[in-house]
Every structure is written in C-alpha cells, then in structure tokens.
Amino acid sequence: xxxxxxxxxxxxxxxxxxxxxxxxxxxxxxxxxxxxxxxxxxxxxxxxxxxxxxxxxxxxxxxxxxxxxxxxxxxxxxxxxxxxxxxxxxxxxxxxxxxxxxxxxxxxxxxxxxxxxxxxxxxxxxxxxxxxxxxxxxxxxxxxxxxxxxxxxxxxxxxxxxxxxxxxxxxxxxxxxxxxxxxxxxxxxxxxxxxxxxxxxx
Amino acid sequence: xxxxxxxxxxxxxxxxxxxxxxxxxxxxxxxxxxxxxxxxxxxxxxxxxxxxxxxxxxxxxxxxxxxxxxxxxxxxxxxxxxxxxxxxxxxxxxxxxxxxxxxxxxxxxxxxxxxxxxxxxxxxxxxxxxxxxxxxxxxxxxxxxxxxxxxxxxxxxxxxxxxxxxxxxxxxxxxxxxxxxxxxxxxxxxxxxxxxxxxxxx
Amino acid sequence: xxxxxxxxxxxxxxxxxxxxxxxxxxxxxxxxxxxxxxxxxxxxxxxxxxxxxxxxxxxxxxxxxxxxxxxxxxxxxxxxxxxxxxxxxxxxxxxxxxxxxxxxxxxxxxxxxxxxxxxxxxxxxxxxxxxxxxxxxxxxxxxxxxxxxxxxxxxxxxxxxxxxxxxxxxxxxxxxxxxxxxxxxxxxxxxxxxxxxxxxxx
Amino acid sequence: xxxxxxxxxxxxxxxxxxxxxxxxxxxxxxxxxxxxxxxxxxxxxxxxxxxxxxxxxxxxxxxxxxxxxxxxxxxxxxxxxxxxxxxxxxxxxxxxxxxxxxxxxxxxxxxxxxxxxxxxxxxxxxxxxxxxxxxxxxxxxxxxxxxxxxxxxxxxxxxxxxxxxxxxxxxxxxxxxxxxxxxxxxxxxxxxxxxxxxxxxx
DNA sequence: GATGAATGAGATTTCATTCAT
DNA sequence: AATGAATGAAATCTCATTCAT
Numbered sequence: 081x082x083x084x085x086x087x088x089x090x091x092x093x094x095x096x097x098x099x100x101x102x103x104x105x106x107x108x109x110x111x112x113x114x115x116x117x118x119x120x121x122x123x124x125x126x127x128x129x130x131x132x133x134x135x136x137x138x139x140x141x142x143x144x145x146x147x148x149x150x151x152x153x154x155x156x157x158x159x160x161x162x163x164x165x166x167x168x169x170x171x172x173x174x175x176x177x178x179x180x181x182x183x184x185x186x187x188x189x190x191x192x193x194x195x196x197x198x199x200x201x202x203x204x205x206x207x208x209x210x211x212x213x214x215x216x217x218x219x220x221x222x223x224x225x226x227x228x229x230x231x232x233x234x235x236x237x238x239x240x241x242x243x244x245x246x247x248x249x250x251x252x253x254x255x256x257x258x259x260x261x262x263x264x265x266x267x268x269x270x271x272x273x274x275x276x277x278x279x280x281x282x
Numbered sequence: 283x284x285x286x287x288x289x290x291x292x293x294x295x296x297x298x299x300x301x302x303x304x305x306x307x308x309x310x311x312x313x314x315x316x317x318x319x320x321x322x323x324x325x326x327x328x329x330x331x332x333x334x335x336x337x338x339x340x341x342x343x344x345x346x347x348x349x350x351x352x353x354x355x356x357x358x359x360x361x362x363x364x365x366x367x368x369x370x371x372x373x374x375x376x377x378x379x380x381x382x383x384x385x386x387x388x389x390x391x392x393x394x395x396x397x398x399x400x401x402x403x404x405x406x407x408x409x410x411x412x413x414x415x416x417x418x419x420x421x422x423x424x425x426x427x428x429x430x431x432x433x434x435x436x437x438x439x440x441x442x443x444x445x446x447x448x449x450x451x452x453x454x455x456x457x458x459x460x461x462x463x464x465x466x467x468x469x470x471x472x473x474x475x476x477x478x479x480x481x482x483x484x
Numbered sequence: 485x486x487x488x489x490x491x492x493x494x495x496x497x498x499x500x501x502x503x504x505x506x507x508x509x510x511x512x513x514x515x516x517x518x519x520x521x522x523x524x525x526x527x528x529x530x531x532x533x534x535x536x537x538x539x540x541x542x543x544x545x546x547x548x549x550x551x552x553x554x555x556x557x558x559x560x561x562x563x564x565x566x567x568x569x570x571x572x573x574x575x576x577x578x579x580x581x582x583x584x585x586x587x588x589x590x591x592x593x594x595x596x597x598x599x600x601x602x603x604x605x606x607x608x609x610x611x612x613x614x615x616x617x618x619x620x621x622x623x624x625x626x627x628x629x630x631x632x633x634x635x636x637x638x639x640x641x642x643x644x645x646x647x648x649x650x651x652x653x654x655x656x657x658x659x660x661x662x663x664x665x666x667x668x669x670x671x672x673x674x675x676x677x678x679x680x681x682x683x684x685x686x
Numbered sequence: 687x688x689x690x691x692x693x694x695x696x697x698x699x700x701x702x703x704x705x706x707x708x709x710x711x712x713x714x715x716x717x718x719x720x721x722x723x724x725x726x727x728x729x730x731x732x733x734x735x736x737x738x739x740x741x742x743x744x745x746x747x748x749x750x751x752x753x754x755x756x757x758x759x760x761x762x763x764x765x766x767x768x769x770x771x772x773x774x775x776x777x778x779x780x781x782x783x784x785x786x787x788x789x790x791x792x793x794x795x796x797x798x799x800x801x802x803x804x805x806x807x808x809x810x811x812x813x814x815x816x817x818x819x820x821x822x823x824x825x826x827x828x829x830x831x832x833x834x835x836x837x838x839x840x841x842x843x844x845x846x847x848x849x850x851x852x853x854x855x856x857x858x859x860x861x862x863x864x865x866x867x868x869x870x871x872x873x874x875x876x877x878x879x880x881x882x883x884x885x886x887x888x
Numbered sequence: 889g890a891t892g893a894a895t896g897a898g899a900t901t902t903c904a905t906t907c908a909t
Numbered sequence: 910a911a912t913g914a915a916t917g918a919a920a921t922c923t924c925a926t927t928c929a930t
Binding site for chain 3: 835839846848874875
Binding site: 234261267269271 | 308400401408428429431432433435436437438439440441442443444446447450452453463466467469470471472473474475476
C-alpha cells in the first residue's frame, strides 16, 4: 500500500516534470499534471500541498542528489581536474538521461519558489566545488590568485549555459557532443587557471 | 506631446523594471507598475498592448543594445582577447549601472515571452561573439578544435552566472570586484583555449 | 457486535459535538470528526449518510429528549409556575452537564439542516409549553390577554439568549448562577404575566 | 463618480441581503449576489475584500445603527419602561421595514464572522440597555436583586426569539401584531421585575 | 491623454463522498 | 468493520484587459 502510494507520488512527479518541461510551470495547470498522470486532479493534493510544492519537490530532490554526488566526488581525493571532470560528466550527462528534468530546471531556476531558496538548496554543491578548487590551488594544480567561489560560479555557469543551449536546441547534443562538451569545459577552466598558463598570454 | 508621451512611456518602462526586479514578472500586477509610475493602470495600455509586451520591450531594448555593442566591438578588429574583454567589461559592468535591469534579465531569461524568442533576440550577440572567436582561431590566438559557438555559450554562461551570483548576493560586487571578474573570465577562457595550453594538461 | 457498533456510533457523535463546538459545523471537516474519534474518516459513512446527517442526528436526539421532558412535566399537572420552573431548570441546567452540546445547539440553530426543519423538530416542545401556559391562563395563574404561543417564544427566547450569553462567556455560569437564572426567568415571565400585576404599572 | 461608486456598493449590499435572506450565507455564491445586483461577480471584489466581508459589513452597519439608537434612547432620560418600549419598538419594528435584513441577522448571528466578534459589535447595545435597567433599579422602577446585565440578555433574547418566530413564520406578524409584541415584551419584563410584583407570587 | 469602474476567463484548492481492499 | 486513496463538483478570488467618461 505504501508501495502503491509512493508509486502514485512518483507518477505525479514524473508527470509534472513532463508537463512543466512542455509548457513551463506557470502555464501548466494542476489538471494537466493530473491528466498526464492519469488521475483526478484532486489526488495531487493528497501528495502535495500545492502546485508550488510539486516544483519545490523536484528542485529539492535534484539538488539533494547533486549535493550528494558532489560530496562523493570530493571524497575521492582525486586531482581537481579529475573531480571537475567527474562532476561535469554527471551534470551534463543528465541531459541525455532526463532531458525533461533539465528543461524544467533550466526554465524555472530563477523562480525556484521565490528565488532566494535556490541559494540554500544549491549551497551544498557550490561549497563542495569551491572546496575542490581550493584544494586544487593548494596542491598547485590551479592559480591561487582567484577566489575559489568565483571560479565555482564561472564553472557552474558555463555548464548551465551549455545545458540551456541544448534546451533551446542551439547546440548539437548527441552522446559524443556531450562528452566533448564535458572535456572542453574542464579543459578550459583548468587550462585557463593553470598556474603558469604559458600559452595563455600569447 | 510626443516628448511628454515618450517620457511617460519611459517612466512606465523604468517603473516596470523596478517592480519586476522586486517581485518577478508573474507576481507583478499591472496595477503595481502603474502605481510605481504614479499613473492609473489603464494608461499602461496606451503605451503597451499588454503586460507581456512591457517585458518584451525591456528585453528587446536590452538585446538590441547588446547586439549593437557586440558588433561595434567586432568592427574594431582588435585581438579576440581584447574584444572579449571589451564585451565582458560592458556586460558585467552593467551590473553597477542598472542592477534592477539585470535582476529582471536574470530572473526572467527563461521566460522571455515564451522562451523560444530569446533565441531570436540574442542571436545577434551570439553570432558576433562566435565570429570574434572564430577569427581568434584563424589568427592563432585560440585553439581550433572547439566549435566557436560552443565557446560562445560557455563564455556567455560564465558571465551570466556571475551576474546571477551578484543578483543573489553570493559574490562581492564592488567596482573592483567587477573589474576583477571581467579579467578572470577573459583570462580563463582565452587561457584555457590557448593553442598550446601547456599547463592545462598538467 | 451491535454493542460495539453503537459504541462507535456514540463515539462519533460525541466527537462531532466536540468538534462542532470548537469550530462550528461548516468549518469542521469530516476528517476532523474522525480524527477526534480516533477512526478513519471513511468509517463515519457506515454510521451516517453524510456530515449533515450527523448534525441532524444531534439535533433530533436533543429535541426529542426535550419534547419528552416537556411532556413529562406537562403530565404532572403542577401549577404553571412550577412546570416552567422544571422546564427551565432542565433546559438551562444542561449547560453544566454538556456545554459542548449547548455550544453546538446555540451556534447552529439557525441552520439546523436548512432552517425550516427546526420548526418541525421543536414543535413538540413549543406545543407542550404553550399548553401549559394556556392552562395557566384558564386556571387564573396568568393573564389571558396574550397568546400562549407568543409567551412561549418569549420564554424560550429568554432562556436561549441566556445560554448564548454563557456560550459567549458574557454572563457568570457557576452552579448558583444557573439556579438563579432559572428563578429569575420564571419569576419574570410569571410575574410579568400575573393576572393583576399590580406593581407592574407602578 | 463617488456617487456612482457608493451606489454600486449599496446595490451590492442590498443584493447580498436579499440573497443571504433567501439561501443563507453559505449557500449563497458570490455569483448569485452579483447577478442579483446585475453586475459581474468580479466587481464585488472592488468593493469588498471577500464574501465574508460583505456579511461583516451588513452586521457592522446594523449594530452600529442599533448602538446609536440605544444611546439616543438612553439620553432621553425617560423612565425605563418608556425606554425599553422605544427600543423594542425600533428593534421589532425593523421586521416590517426590512424583513430580509432581519432574516439574515437571525440566520447568521451565530456565525457573524467567527462568532466572537458578535460580542464586540453588540457590546454597545447591551451596555446601553444595561445602564437603562440599572437606572430603573436605582429609581425604584425595577427590582434591585437581579443583575442588570442578566435582565438585558433576557430582554434581548425574548425579542430576538420573537423575530425568529416571524422569520420562521410561526407567529402572526401584521402591523398590529408587532405593536402588541412590543407591548407584551415590555410589560412582561417590567411587570415581572417590578419592585413588589404582588401578583407574581399569587 | 488619463482614469478607474467594470468585465469575465480561468485556475487553484477544498473536501464530502465513494469504494476497492 | 475499517481504511484511506481516489474522485470531481464546486466556489472563491485574481487580475489582465477594455472602455465610457
């Protein structure tokens, strides 16, 4: 029964992701989600307090998963480059696993229920990345004259925008393209921040 | 009269930017904008067809200005690094000139009147940047094994995320911080994509 | 089984009285009643056809009990004053026995399932009281120039309002206060309607 | 324009009284009120914050008017009997002037937006009546061994119940009946509480 | 140009009731 | 008997937009 129950919940969440991906959060009516899940709209309110909470739940789950992955990667103790590669691989790789989820994430970031909360939820990921980068600086893999936090935002932003480009259909997104994107982002950031970026100054 | 007229129009636009910045597009009521501008809400409909069009107008003006700047920069024929620096300087510099506008832009990107349109409007900027980068590759300033378009998105994304960090109050944003941000982004991208990024491979 | 059964039924009824007393009929959800009774809300529908019927049942039981008492008192053949005293004593005395029930009664009178029905249910009580008063008039205990029915409503109203005052916490309601209230109401009505209320005209 | 405006407001209020009188507050939909007033339902929200506020407004206006009258009567300095007669005359007389209003008042008393507020709003009336009665006791018109407050509730309750009887169609309510009701209530209360209610103990 | 009363489509949410288990 | 997931009717309220003045 709790089996059944959480199935339903999951169904609704998946349905919501599909619907939000298709029409955006605001244009999606609760009835659309229910219909997509094949249930009556009232049922949604057994599992969630509001439409808002559905989106919130999606965000929370995603970020919590991301935090977990980031911390797992951090714990490996691998060189920064390898760690960033692992993270980027996971982050950008998600595009092929669950493009709808990414569509929602990209589309609704700025309104993750009233903006500010995004900060709290994503803090874990950003902190983990910043620690990896700081360690990379300590261990001589990266320049030390930039704020780790700053690099983190840049790195994350580059990836997010690539995701956005895929969402908007502006860049090729086959499996190979994804792999190449990961390499390029990591190369660029690590290369661009290498202690003596000889070639960089031409 | 057309003097007066366009003053009113501008007033409404500025009011809208402040209101959107504060509460987001969806939560902003037409009455809020009118109140902020000190006029009756009906008047807004003399100048704009709809609330949507107000946002659209803000986006269009911004992007058209950005396109113009990008093309002006491109026309200088300077080295890529200098050109990217000029662009980043202008783009990130806007934060100190008109933070409310940036708040709106960052918050509503994904929903610039039904998403897709963002592509059309921003195309000019992206194309100009891509051309600068392609030329940089031709002239030996940058590696040639990456798609210019791809680099463009990465570069743009890094900047946008820094803007986002400022919007969210997550990174210091004094005048010096802004200047440093510009340098770092350009350094990283140009350094990371230098033809022989020796340090990059560690 | 029918033992168990009627226990459950009674439990639900008592729970309903508590909940209705606390939040009023409309604001009380079926789930609240069930929760108060410690059962699943679906079970309520084994014992009652609807939430409405629960209230209806409470009203019916109360009125039917009141009718019975009124008729028992009538049958004693005592003087009117004594009879009204007995009735008032029972009616107002209920406040100390079951205040929650009175709270519900006072709160929901006007909406005893769509108003009109109150008339049918209470008719028995009003008729009995009216007969006592009519007899009091015949036997010279009370003035004959007022409609018995009219006096009944007045008498009943005075008591109901005192109950209301108690419900609203506007009058003291200790045991003595209740006894005094009974005396005063009866004194006033019988005194005020005495055949030659000498003092009444000053 | 403010002419027009308050006309509309008044129209809506009158329409609400008619509709509430007919179907009760809860069964009345906002659309019913609007339809009765001949306007779109949205307009109601220009003048009132909610359906609840409409009822609240009706109550407030009625009670505030009642308070005013009670205080006016009190100020005359007439004998209690005359004062109570004046009040009863006004209070019960309202039945012929505006039966719909009384229907609403009688039906919805107990739920004057969440019960407790009734107390605050009606306090003024009850206090004025209690003062008149207290003065009547001081001046020897009434027995002194009863709480003025208590008498007030009894008096008021008697009247309210007569109103209820009229609302329920249980007592004749022609102009003469109303006049007689006033007399009887006042006679009974003043007679029943006369200092030496000789006949009362008879 | 300017106002703000008026409109009405539309969406969320609640919750009594049903019913398979 | 008992549960609680599932249903879906119903109703409030919001707010962009129109338009008479």
